[in-house]
Amino acid sequence: MNKFNTHNKGITKREDDYSQWYLDIIEKADLAENSSVRGCMVIRPYGYAIWENIQKNLNKMIRNSGAKNAYFPLFIPKSFFSREASHVKGFAKECAIVTHYRLKESENGNGVDVDPEAKLEEELIVRPTSETIIYDTFSRWVTSWRDLPLKINQWANVVRWERRTRPFLRTAEFLWQEGHTVHMTHEESLKEAIDRMEMYVQFAREFLALDVYYGKKSQMEKFAGAVDTYGIEALMQDGKALQFGTSHDLGQNFSHSFNIKFVDKDGVSKYPWQTSWGVSTRMMGALIMAHSDDSGLVLPPKIAPIKVVIVPISRSENRDLVMNYANEIFEILKGGYDRDEIVLDDRDYLSPGAKFNEWEKKGVPVRIEIGSKEVESGNALVVRRDSGEKVLFGKDVLFDEVGNILNDIQRVLFERSCEDLRSKTYRVESYDELKRVFEEGNGFVSAHWCGDSECELKIKDELSVTTRCLPFGREGKKGRCVCCGKECDEEWLFAKAY
């Protein structure tokens, strides 16, 4: 319960308790709730509609990259999983395992028990990621250079038995897409890994209105089984970093362990080069945290399930008049939106204030208020969720102006995110400066690092700060490692991470 009595419309203020604020937004905006299964959440219809919008738009980009969607089993034979040594090591501690296939009545007569007779010959892992089951398949699909490149994507659920979970950010089961590609050369697979990372960056900026950093992860932070991992890092309002997309250069690690081979043009049998890449429902966590405020969720219009809500405000004596006019406004706008994207809120058992609050909590970008004043003047009062600004428009221009405002909100949110990222990124030269940044607040810190994991570990132990990535496309200037002082030319981004 709220011990500070600081609730604003039932939502804890960010400055009082950021993490409670996040949980409040999820509850009050009807995004998700805890289920009866520990660590697994129920994604409610409104939250799922956001995920569907993410899927719809990202799926288009994935298909444009040449990947085709397919679906692979939820279960992975245990032996597959252990074929790639570092892969199994990375996931071993959080696997759910199926050992039996049948129940029987309990000895004491109430309930059911696992039937010990029904033990599986080979135990099955519930996929925490699908490299192994997919590459087992790929070993049959790939035989010739003509089969390459092979680009496959799947939308699926995966399970990682996390000790500690938080809605969307880390759940025991989550939804994601995972792309898997196979190439003839390393040059080509590396390009694919980087292209997909850049695709995620473009998606974040264009649809989520989120500016991000992106680049190579350190060897310690990379994916278990990858040669190199590339990551996308966003900044949350509390100054912590959230990694919400990764793309892996798998080299030939998996093609060797899964015996994927192709006969090249020269007649020689060769191991191909692979990538995998994914984003998950964790991205929803980034979306929620990045833009929202103390009144509730704020959504970029391109991702918002409901873009416009019309709220009629009537007295009993003019109800018909107001409702007719509200309907007229609805008809004017309706052609510009899908059926679910525009709502006429005609629930007459709720006061206007209650409706305003509800739609604000849900982050609907544009609200249109229709009352007796609007009926008389032939206008509509348009209210923006991002700024609260209210503007009157005549019926004749309303359709265009609402469209303009939606575009403008998308733009403003992105600019705000860019500014936020820029203003909370610091450049430091020494360990003391690094330390001071995280004593005074959070954010991204750009600093020289020699690449030695000993330095990385020391910083992690002492400051709870980790390397996020070596950002792309930056010329390395000579400098000294913030930790050990050794000369080096790589400037890495550091942050406290979710």
Place this chain on the structure above:
RNA sequence: CGGGGAGUAGUUCAGAUGGCUAGAACGCUGCGUUUGGGACGCAGAGGCCGCAGGUUCAAGUCCUGUCUCCCCGACCA
């Protein structure tokens, strides 16, 4: 895996030293009045007090066991 807390109505909780015929707020249902920033009145529905034992004339309340959930930390491709 370590530390803490909690299981009582749909939800959040109150129920000192056992006396309960188990309450409140919000939510829910019906009727009526309302509607420019979370409306109000009246009437209702809703509980095996996590589960299993025990102590007692009497157990949400005490004892034992057990299960579950939440929070903090460690871990987290």
